[in-house]
Amino acid sequence: MFTPTRAAGLGRLTAFLPRAGRDYAALRNLELPGHPHVSTLSPWLRHRMVTEAEVIAATLNSHSGGAEKFLAEVWWRTYWKGWLELRPGVWSAYRQGVTAALNRLAVEPGLATRAETAMLGETGIDGFDHWAKELVASGYLHNHARMWFASIWVFTLDLPWELGADFFLRHLIDGDPASNTLSWRWVAGLHTPGKTYLATAENIATNTHGRFRPDGLAPAARPLALPPLPAPLPPPPGDDPDWDAPTLLLVTEEDLCPQFLLDQGLRPKAVGVLTFAAGRSPLAVAEPVHHFTRAAIADALENLQAPDAPVETEPRMILDLAEREGCRQIVTAYAPTGPIAEQLAILQHMADPRGIRLVRVLRPHDRAAWPHATHGFFRFREAVMG
Numbered sequence: 001m002f003t004p005t006r007a008a009g010l011g012r013l014t015a016f017l018p019r020a021g022r023d024y025a026a027l028r029n030l031e032l033p034g035h036p037h038v039s040t041l042s043p044w045l046r047h048r049m050v051t052e053a054e055v056i057a058a059t060l061n062s063h064s065g066g067a068e069k070f071l072a073e074v075w076w077r078t079y080w081k082g083w084l085e086l087r088p089g090v091w092s093a094y095r096q097g098v099t100a101a102l103n104r105l106a107v108e109p110g111l112a113t114r115a116e117t118a119m120l121g122e123t124g125i126d127g128f129d130h131w132a133k134e135l136v137a138s139g140y141l142h143n144h145a146r147m148w149f150a151s152i153w154v155f156t157l158d159l160p161w162e163l164g165a166d167f168f169l170r171h172l173i174d175g176d177p178a179s180n181t182l183s184w185r186w187v188a189g190l191h192t193p194g195k196t197y198l199a200t201a202e203n204i205a206t207n208t209h210g211r212f213r214p215d216g217l218a219p220a221a222r223p224l225a226l227p228p229l230p231a232p233l234p235p236p237p238g239d240d241p242d243w244d245a246p247t248l249l250l251v252t253e254e255d256l257c258p259q260f261l262l263d264q265g266l267r268p269k270a271v272g273v274l275t276f277a278a279g280r281s282p283l284a285v286a287e288p289v290h291h292f293t294r295a296a297i298a299d300a301l302e303n304l305q306a307p308d309a310p311v312e313t314e315p316r317m318i319l320d321l322a323e324r325e326g327c328r329q330i331v332t333a334y335a336p337t338g339p340i341a342e343q344l345a346i347l348q349h350m351a352d353p354r355g356i357r358l359v360r361v362l363r364p365h366d367r368a369a370w371p372h373a374t375h376g377f378f379r380f381r382e383a384v385m386g
Helices: 006-019 022-027 042-046 052-062 068-084 088-107 111-119 128-138 143-156 161-171 177-188 201-207 259-263 288-302 315-324 339-356 364-374 375-386
Strands: 249-253 271-275 329-333 357-361
Touching: 006 042, 006 259, 006 288, 022 088, 042 177, 042 357, 052 068, 052 161, 068 088, 068 177, 068 364, 068 375, 088 111, 088 128, 088 161, 088 177, 111 161, 128 143, 128 161, 143 161, 143 201, 161 177, 161 357, 249 288, 249 315, 259 329, 271 288, 271 315, 271 339, 315 329, 315 375, 329 339, 339 357
Parallel strands: 249 271, 249 329, 329 357
Antiparallel strands: none
């Protein structure tokens, strides 16, 4: 479904734009084979091979009105990133929750069996089993299917939400630390206190045109333990490069279209890549995720006219590259909270004693939007969409 090139992503956007207005608003919740009523742009957006700002601009240029629903969906992605960026402790708590849940599997054979049955798609629950297998086979699920799956996982199967979020993050090509973690929290009633999402047989049957009508779904959403949400931190200011310093341009899978840095005047001596797709989970990340990431990185380097740039998985290798090239700063697009940001923190800790500066540059889109992600989405939407 997904060719891992920027050109393919832009082509998918162009093909979808005529349907981004009333058609999308009316039909977006239908989960049908081939996913004909949604953009399926998320793999390119997740890696910023195509950016939210580009999609928003193209949609506004094609629709004078009527595309608000689609635009809101694009802004949700920015909101999730900003919300988590202001509360990185929620990501840390999720990672700890995954570890705790995996430890439970080791000592609770009944829980381990239920979780394995769910991930193999062998529960006997109509629809749920199909989506589990579709996820593993394709690396993608329709957004409505993700919501139904998460609700059934948490409330019907009574499984730890962190294990389900980890299952998604290991298999989704578009698996994003912010969107994935916070969407699972939202379904489970942990994002907005008192609000859960409960899957029903009627809703599933309606929006799959009768393909699935599961029996035995939980009739109510049991409340989960709700730790207090941390107060939002100040938004990150981002860094400003020294435009004259010898520079290594660092590309990561969080932003595979770093040309905006060149447009601002950056003239790097060298280019390198830091990748860490394996860091999504303590368990093995699915090969389709690795394949897409590798190929997308190769495409980004071709677009930068640096096809032979080294691709590394360890921060120290990036630091060694910068020293070999005589670079005094490493400049990269700001990576939001997640595995790459954690690797960049390690890189900075190692670089400071060597007198090499790590510069993380915020995109203008993020700089303008993230400070508004302090509360719920609707307040955010009013601020960014008017």
